[in-house]
Amino acid sequence: MDPATPALVLHAGHHGALGVARSLGRLGVPVYLVDSDPRAPAFRSRYCRGSCVWDIDRAPANDSVRYLSEISDKLRRRALLIATSDASALFLASNAEALRKGFLFPHFSPGGTGYLCNKKRMHFLAGSAGIPTVKTFFPESADDFRAFARGAAFPLIVKATEHGSPSNGSTRKKIIVRNRQEFLNSPKRISVPDVRNLMVQDYVPDEVGDIWMFNGYFNAQSQCLFGLAGRKIRQNPPEAGITSLGACLPNELVVDTSERFMRAIRYEGIVDIDYVFDVRDGLYKVIDVNPRLGCTFRLFVSDTGMDVVRALYLDLTGQPVTGGRNPASRKWMVEPLDIASAFRNWRRGKLPFTGWARSVRGLQEYAYFATDDPHPMWAMLVNCFRRNRVFAPGDR
Numbered sequence: 001m002d003p004a005t006p007a008l009v010l011h012a013g014h015h016g017a018l019g020v021a022r023s024l025g026r027l028g029v030p031v032y033l034v035d036s037d038p039r040a041p042a043f044r045s046r047y048c049r050g051s052c053v054w055d056i057d058r059a060p061a062n063d064s065v066r067y068l069s070e071i072s073d074k075l076r077r078r079a080l081l082i083a084t085s086d087a088s089a090l091f092l093a094s095n096a097e098a099l100r101k102g103f104l105f106p107h108f109s110p111g112g113t114g115y116l117c118n119k120k121r122m123h124f125l126a127g128s129a130g131i132p133t134v135k136t137f138f139p140e141s142a143d144d145f146r147a148f149a150r151g152a153a154f155p156l157i158v159k160a161t162e163h164g165s166p167s168n169g170s171t172r173k174k175i176i177v178r179n180r181q182e183f184l185n186s187p188k189r190i191s192v193p194d195v196r197n198l199m200v201q202d203y204v205p206d207e208v209g210d211i212w213m214f215n216g217y218f219n220a221q222s223q224c225l226f227g228l229a230g231r232k233i234r235q236n237p238p239e240a241g242i243t244s245l246g247a248c249l250p251n252e253l254v255v256d257t258s259e260r261f262m263r264a265i266r267y268e269g270i271v272d273i274d275y276v277f278d279v280r281d282g283l284y285k286v287i288d289v290n291p292r293l294g295c296t297f298r299l300f301v302s303d304t305g306m307d308v309v310r311a312l313y314l315d316l317t318g319q320p321v322t323g324g325r326n327p328a329s330r331k332w333m334v335e336p337l338d339i340a341s342a343f344r345n346w347r348r349g350k351l352p353f354t355g356w357a358r359s360v361r362g363l364q365e366y367a368y369f370a371t372d373d374p375h376p377m378w379a380m381l382v383n384c385f386r387r388n389r390v391f392a393p394g395d396r
Contacts, residue, residue, distance in 0.1 A: 010034050
């Protein structure tokens, strides 16, 4: 491949951005990172050609466009621009015309990207495309919220409907509530004062359901050039969190459903979709759609070494994409998150040592540790201890 086109990654504070630097950097692509935190572990990667400290979330959009344009001028050629969060995906969609001169990125329409970032709109969008969804309730008022609690069957999952709903610096976007009192207190726990910005979903317990994922890239014609399925083995927090240990596994139904969904809405770019398989009715039900790079993307690597970032790079630079096949089993771990999740499950009596040993057997890649790139691992550990917490919760 021709690695001459540089890449610029927005929101580099989590392990997904580090994965981008390593995935493209190992192919010789110059990778530059942007984040508000100068201590971001990805900044310490040997594959990071340059780090830029800038807060896209808080800076005025015009200032961010000007700042990124200055970076493009210094690079002296159009760079691939990669969004790794809902906020950066919405920023690209809203400022696409101004950024297109200096950067390469898929077509993000403000309406389409906004619909997928908003969980309420995404729920109805999936239903209109014929994609099964989990039974969901959207409160219209505080009275509506309290009335639902009187006849609800617990446990349930309560979520913020869109990026930016949680306030006061909260990182919790969803929680499991097991009784009426927890349900009524849920808006405070996830810092969403207006219940109209909440959604309530049926909770499918581990005994009757598995969480499956799809990671794919769709070109300008909404053709899937690369797409693989996988299953969550553990997540942190344990019952309603991000993937801490996953396995990339063949699942034609998950892949076919995802391709049908994205074709129906004429989607372009990288997408990360979560499903729950409910054995009670035998359906894979969509629970979340991320219209951008997900931080678990390095779980999904084909037998040819392809992932969604490489597919994006090759397609937008006019090079052929050879997707390859889904491996029989590939395991990937986020070290601090999985240690925390495993400890919590062990303390609850749900994960004996022998079960943990079986779960990590065949592990092929870590989010932070890499023999050819050790510094991000040490930076992550220093950051955790500096914040007086060993296990940061992370954010998808």
